[in-house]
Amino acid sequence: MDAKGKFGQYVAGKGLRHTVQREQIVDIFLATEKHLTIQELYDLVRKKYKSIGYATVSRAVKLMTESGICRRVDFGDGSQRFEHKFGHEHHDHLICVRCGKFVEIYSKRLEKLQEQLVTKHGYVQLYHKMDIFGLCPKCSKKVRGR
Amino acid sequence: MDAKGKFGQYVAGKGLRHTVQREQIVDIFLATEKHLTIQELYDLVRKKYKSIGYATVSRAVKLMTESGICRRVDFGDGSQRFEHKFGHEHHDHLICVRCGKFVEIYSKRLEKLQEQLVTKHGYVQLYHKMDIFGLCPKCSKKVRGR
DNA sequence: TATACTATTGATAATGAATATCAATACCAA
DNA sequence: TTGGTATTGATATTCATTATCAATAGTATA
Structure with missing residues (x-):
């Protein structure tokens, strides 16, 4: 659908x-x-x-x-x-805090680990959000170059 | 400190x-x-x-x-x-969407995987947020029991 | 097809949270 | 001490979202 x-x-x-x-x-x-x-x-x-x-x-x-x-x-x-x-497909985000550029990321291993964690606590997972904030290649170069 | x-x-x-x-x-x-x-x-x-x-x-x-x-x-x-x-310590959250109850979760393996993902894209990680939404043991029982 | 019921719409008002303003005050280096 | 200025608390403002409401438009039924 x-x-x-x-x-x-x-x-x-x-x-x-x-x-x-x-x-x-x-x-x-x-x-x-x-x-x-x-x-x-x-x-x-x-x-x-x-x-x-x-x-x-x-x-x-x-x-x-x-x-x-x-x-x-x-x-x-x-x-x-x-x-x-x-x-x-389902994905999470990797966001540059300097320029705002982001990429959509996905890892099957990560998803599986999350599910295991949830189960361990007796919860039933419905959905999740994961956002990683950092510096993109360009911006991290700039910061180092200062 | x-x-x-x-x-x-x-x-x-x-x-x-x-x-x-x-x-x-x-x-x-x-x-x-x-x-x-x-x-x-x-x-x-x-x-x-x-x-x-x-x-x-x-x-x-x-x-x-x-x-x-x-x-x-x-x-x-x-x-x-x-x-x-x-x-x-640093932790993420596992939140029940029904009753709002949450637990703080942490997994070294998960953190490592995240770091690997970030590096793969050439980013430098500063911090991240991960929130998993689902049903806590009590609430999932109620829903099933309907 | 016509009709009745009511969800939906768009304009506007109301709300609520965060931020800006500003005169009085408090901090702190010299 | 004292002068410069960051900070405070009250209030106004801003901005995004939500509520209100009369007019409109879907939709089930006759």
Whole structure:
């Protein structure tokens, strides 16, 4: 099932309605390969559909997050950002604190270790977030070169 | 060096002044083994020292975070919380999404794997955050029992 | 197809947390 | 001491998110 289908199913399953605005917002969100704030998504949506309101975008993001096609990421800059899960496997982030550049990282061994840790404490894992902050190659060179 | 000393050193090193308010706030923060919001810390401080303002608490938390004796934790409930690092080794969190109960987790193997991942991408690690969300033993039993 | 019910929308107000402002005060080096 | 200035506490401001509400638009049913 693709992301859009998953969203539609979630919305229908909750007895909510299908609306053109939601469809437009979801389309634009899924077509953007960035970590967006609500404001940024609102601006993008506005470029194409002039009449959509901020509140509607905000509500749509909330729904998308609940439906599981979107997740909140926190890069520590104080703003809430969201990324979609369309065409992306689960991944974590490695973020440069100097320039903000990031890469998506994934390790099967790490995932397995996490699962073991969870089980050891008797918990059932639902999801996790791991963000590593550091210096990218370029920035670490600059810092050393000072 | 204990946390308070580290804070004092950081403050002095930046050419900032030592004040009784900061000392009182730091003391209360370090004495509390919880993940506090600024508002909660403000309330705690107020119980003992009636005249301290919210802004001062907020500024002190910022300083403590910069000095490295405090770090921000995000349990996904939308509020920013802070924990101190006094008498705590580095750890990550395992949080129950149902009841909010959490445990601090640590694994040397996991830390090593993270470091390897970072190095592989040419980054230099400064710090990381890992939060695993799931169901605690009690809550997972309840859900299954439905 | 028409109708009734109600979720949704967009504009705006309200909320809440963090930050900025500023005059009075307190710290601290000299 | 004293002068320079960082700090404080009260308050205002900012900014993002959420709540409100009348008008609108999905959708099930007749």
